[in-house]
Amino acid sequence: xxxxxxxxxxxxxxxxxxxSAAQRLHARLVDNDLAGALLRGVSFTGxxxxxxxxxxxxxLWLWRNGARKLVAFLLVVSLGGGVVDTVIKVAVGRPRPAxxxxxxxxxxxxxxxxxxxxxxxxxxxxxxxxxxLIPNPWRRVALAVTSVWVLLIGFSRLALGVHFISDVxxxxxxxxxxxxxxxxxxxxxxxxxxxxxxxxxxxxxxPEEAKAAAS
Numbered sequence: 001x002x003x004x005x006x007x008x009x010x011x012x013x014x015x016x017x018x019x020s021a022a023q024r025l026h027a028r029l030v031d032n033d034l035a036g037a038l039l040r041g042v043s044f045t046g047x048x049x050x051x052x053x054x055x056x057x058x059x060l061w062l063w064r065n066g067a068r069k070l071v072a073f074l075l076v077v078s079l080g081g082g083v084v085d086t087v088i089k090v091a092v093g094r095p096r097p098a099x100x101x102x103x104x105x106x107x108x109x110x111x112x113x114x115x116x117x118x119x120x121x122x123x124x125x126x127x128x129x130x131x132x133l134i135p136n137p138w139r140r141v142a143l144a145v146t147s148v149w150v151l152l153i154g155f156s157r158l159a160l161g162v163h164f165i166s167d168v169x170x171x172x173x174x175x176x177x178x179x180x181x182x183x184x185x186x187x188x189x190x191x192x193x194x195x196x197x198x199x200x201x202x203x204x205x206x207p208e209e210a211k212a213a214a215s
Contacts, residue, residue, distance in 0.1 A: 001112075001173040004166045008094050008111050018164035022097045026161045029103060036103050039156040043104075046115035046153035051078070051122045058126055065213035069206050070129050077182045081121040084178060085114045085171075097161050104160040113163045116154040116171030117178075123150055124179050131204030133214050139202065 007014040029035050044050055055078045062071045094111040108114075127146050134142050154172060157163040183200050190206065191197060204210060 001170055001177065004170045004173070005088075005092070005111075008092055008166060014166055015164075018166050019097075021165055022158070022161060025159055026097075026099050026103065029159055029161075030099075030101055036160070039159050040104060042152050043115065043156040043160060045149070046119040046157075048082070048114075048118065051118055054126060055122050058129060062129070062213055067206075067209045067213040070209055070213070073182070073186055073205060074125055074129060077125045077179065078118075078122050080182070081118060081175065081178045082114075084174070085112065085117050088112060088174070089114070094167070097164060099161055102161055104162055106162040110163055111167045112170035112174055113154065113157055113167040114171065115157050116150075116163075116168045117175035118171075119150045119153045120172055120175035121179050124175075125182075128183065128200055128205045129210060131200075131202075132207035132210040143201070 004014065006012065029039075055074055059071050059074050062068075062074070089109040089111065092109065092111045094109055096106060096110040123146050127142060131139055131142065150172075154168040158165065158168055183205060186205055187197065187200070195206075195208075198205065198207060
């Protein structure tokens with residue numbers, strides 16, 4: 001992330017790839033109405049209003065079932081990630097790609113991609129919360145499907161011409177760092193409470209509380 005962050009304000013070599021790739025992708029898709037509609041649909045699932053539902057519905061369910069620690073995990077991870085993204089966008093101030101015939105428009109600055117970062121954080125956090133409730137044979141499938149969908153959201157932002165490659169990659173890297181750091185902090189807190197260490201990618205975070213909420 002630091003490498004990409006350095007490239008953007010200094011117009012490093014990677015930014016030239018950004019521009020050429022954006023122009024080529026735009027030229028391929030600007031007249032394809034069906035592709036544009038599909039991409040807007042995928043992109044919508046990474047918008048803040050949709051991610052509020054993705055996180056908010058589980059938060060309400062977990063709260064009603066007494067899973068307070070998992071509620072705290074989801075809220076801190078998702079809201080904290082949004083704050084980090086906003087601060088960096090303002091600090092960097094990178095303009096979005098510009099085209100004579102834009103496929104879509106977006107407000108705010110370009111680096112990093114908020115859709116990419118927030119979708120990785122929110123979908124990833126929700127998956128880690130509910131992973132203990134998914135039968136073992138299907139957990140890898142759930143991880144794969146979630147990963148593919150998050151990648152599609154990032155691609156939709158590129159294809160719609162509202163972000164550069166480095167924006168999307170920067171969003172993914174920063175989002176992954178925030179999610180991993182949050183899980184690590186939650187694990188430390190868990191062990192301080194006398195709980196055994198977990199393997200989040202195979203059994204989720206706080207599996208006992210998730211199972212108790214579902215029972």
